[in-house]
Amino acid sequence: MSDAHTSSDEDDLYDEGDYYSQSADIESEATEADIEAYHFECVTPEDVDKLFATAVNDLTDKLILQEAGVARMLLHHFQWNCQEVVERYKKNPAQTLALARIRSITVSPDNNNAHFCQTCFQNLRSGEFRSLDCGHQFCADCWTAFLEVQIGQGRSTEIACMSQGCDILAPMEFVLQLIAPKSALLEARYLQFCRNDWIRTHPQLRFCPGRNCQAVIRVEQILAKRVKCSFCQTQFCCRCGGDYHAPADCETIKKWITKCADDSETANYISAHTKDCPMCHVCIEKNGGCNHMQCSGCKYDFCWMCLGDWKTHGSQYYECSRYKENPNIANESVNAQAREALKKYLFYFERWENHAKSLRLEEVMREKIQNRINQKVMAKEGTWIDWQYLLDAAALLAKCRYTLQYTYPYAYFLDPGPRKELFEYQQATLEAEIENLSWKLERAETTQRGELGNQMVIAEKRRSILLKDFLSP
Template structure:
């Protein structure tokens, strides 16, 4: 699990596992026509057989091979299992706690641990913060419920738990708990609380200390023989490792989601890797690495935005930058104001008179020619600097800026509306769950002998919500796509398909609004009556979503669609 630089690849240690992935990559399905959106009916997404731990759950989609992970599974696989492997194979003389400390110190590189262990054992143990092999561990560890005077908090306790390592620097559990809570944030090995002591606190002891409450540790934590995947220090260490290997590991960007994906392999076809500028503006959106985390959140593994198809990553970055900076504010100022000739302050004309006075410096000037008002006569029509051609040129510039601003606002408004609607759809999921519960309760009371209902019968509601959310997401990014799209006949076809998707998305959204309307008390009848319509609309969203992205893909590849970003 080492950093591969720009290679975007991951090599399995087991040759059988490697051949398994290679054989899957070379299959005919890999080269078949792609469905890009990751919708419910994507046929080019396959999972490798679970014949080995490394290949289980691996997904092949479009040009990439990846694997979704939960944080706990990551910790178990790459931290705890590695320590167990060392214990069983190379270093049986060490216990799990010591091996975890060694692995943590060497940034979880098993080979480095083995090399340093056999090169200079004593030096390696000292650097890891492990006690000497012959050290006296008597009276170390936890002492429960004793009288104790703590030198850190300067408190005398009648009944409190205390802790020390083999160095016998013993302090109360309250001080140790606060110490490990603060030290845990950097994800590094936590040393003894005594500043001049280098011994490391074992990972299982960190969990035990963090479980303390009112001067006593949680008994269930103290009884754990080894740390598990819920260990907070291991979790923080995992986050540190992932942050330093971002070319392989990416966190899901969805709010409150702690899942991640691992990029195993990536296929580049006919790409000029030696020319980064050319590759950066690649138009082949089949290369956009859309992955799905274990919580079914889709996102781009490269730019770590949500699934932004049909836009390539570089267009997304341009759009995000345009929306975040003040370029359009400056555009509005240029289109609707003029600068004071003396101090440069922007002034908006809010009346009909062309005699302007700067509120900042008090300079009086003519709005038309921007010269001092003193040079003008008493009448507007006697402005001796008035030049019709110059005024017409100024008007054209201002009109062009206004059109540019209006065009941006047109696409941004629709982008923002669908983004807001997506938030509403997320809230609707909870309401749909409530409606599903009510539906099951109503149906169970009716006791139809010929109707055997289960949760599978109403799962279509969740599937429909997922289709609706994914459809809106694609619609949202089509406005970013269309903003930079040059005018052409094929662009009009794209916009027509955009309209088709928009209509079916709004039709399904309307049904859910009806379902969640408080005035509708009989939810059971609505669900039964409109079940077929909901299923058909959700399927239609997926189909039109895929067709829209395929339209963009073929148009860009054939040169029928192209971007104007200047």
């Protein structure tokens, strides 16, 4: 695969240039200690074909096989583990071929009937007959019609002999020989289905889940790590294919998403966009990502989450992210327990939703920053490079808030105990720093550049500490 185009390498180059380019991607700061670091390649279907061809050639050489088709079917059956195939084949070739449904151990069909096709019931000249390794003869027309139906139903590598009870598989060469002269479209579909089947069984390949994206991700080992498709820019978890979800694991996030879908009715009620100012009761719409609110009427500083005075949130201990369970719960009635369970869920859901919303709003802010920089450059207030730190800060803010959003499903499913307490403490400190960063960035014109830089370092530090402690490698 050395000749294949590997986009992560390209990404690295690109990232170094990021300091001076438009999209500030903090990924370039990834170091060896970065727990989220993950090496992957983003390849095209053609690259994948080359990869499979190389593997097939390798095995054909190693086992001195006559047909590439046999090697391909062996590899597909044994999940492309070349070493395992070689070991098994050397030990017992007949059994290995039987396991992969290439050749049955007992081959003895009668070929006497080779003038009568069991499918169309016609007597034909023997030259028009074909059979797989099992020897069951059918006429070429029937084979072609059969293959058309099978491919039409989305089958490819699993197409087996037409004979009753025979499970010997049709090699690719056999299929292509019959269908290629008939229809180029059918041939293309067959090849695509085959490739998809192989990718599915390959332990180092994953489809990009992006809409209409043909790209394939190649990794050493499939882990629940963040992968970004270099073709469609979709970011996803390499293991489950869903949105990246650190520090929560794939199972937790699946449970959470299901739960959220189930409870969408109650969720509607909480996704109301406005709250009243706790001081002067004027209706306030949240139009920025920061949870540190200041009422435009009475200038009261408060927290959007708990509506409490922001002063108590400041530098000390940010407690807004922690859910306090009712300690008397065991003594309450079933109804009260259900109410408490709903309250607990709503608490976490509200924060999850809120951070998702903040992320979207901060995306808008990022565009505004971009415009502001353009204006400043036009007005000769510093060069474009001078203002890049603002975009860097916005990118970092998005990255931190994304992780923060996914800490809530994680916390929801954590059992109470010291570990949960530690997690929520770290979550709280991370949240405090993120809100600080958001506040400073929204007022970047009046904030010192150094101060903003410090805040960036602190927020990222908090984020990496949390991941290091709670993201299972």
